[in-house]
Amino acid sequence: MAVTKIHKTSKMVLYAIMGITVLILAVFLLGGEVPVEERVVPTISEPRFTDLLMYWVYALLAISVLVLIAFAVSDFISSWKARPKSAFRSLLVVLVFVAMLIITFAIGSGTPLNIVGYTGSENVPIFLKITDMWLYSIYLMVVVNVLALLFSPLLKSGKK
Template identity: 30%
Template structure:
């Protein structure tokens, strides 16, 4: 167990160092020449690093959950309930999403299409819903302490 903790700690510091380096490069690395907007030179590198981190996190999460279900089959019901709740939150966010193209002056890019707008809306609404639930849970926990 001590070896796993050591590996996790070293990995965390390496990822933290890489994140700081990529962030500093993005902030002070200059901007792309000839671009109408100030786009940092290293923005793509930072975004790709972020995608790798999110993908690795999801992969590890899925592997550990599969391992947990295999080693503790009695807890599979809890995992199924959590998946249904996540699917319900995403479903509600999808119903709230709007794919109407935006009228952006001077924007000629390819991302102002219904599919991208809906995807963005779903992400934002999922964030809003989860933030609201988190805030309500914190408030409930703090207020319920006073009545015990």
């Protein structure tokens, strides 16, 4: 009964998020362009609702991270009560993830970019290193996922 309610609730949330995303994408794609005199770079077309799309992506990212952290903490607490050894294993995964973020931040470049028409305050070393950190982390996680997809069947067949 509880599983059915969880499935229904998660399905409704997924459909709501997908509906809002499709609506925002339609507004972004069909909403027209910023007038030439208001554009950052007058020669490049600029969709009118770019900010709305970016804020929606930021909101989805923030919600995802908060839910991920909440589930990780609740899983750690519940497994700590039942099996303290496995709780430390789940904590080890979090520590490896934090170590990956620190390493990718350290190898990121802080060299300011030459961006035509940009006069904002985010083209500074700290923001550039954070951006590189996320990009390198994404690349690394994609590679790890592909390797896991390729080699996990081999590992399972080797145990038999």
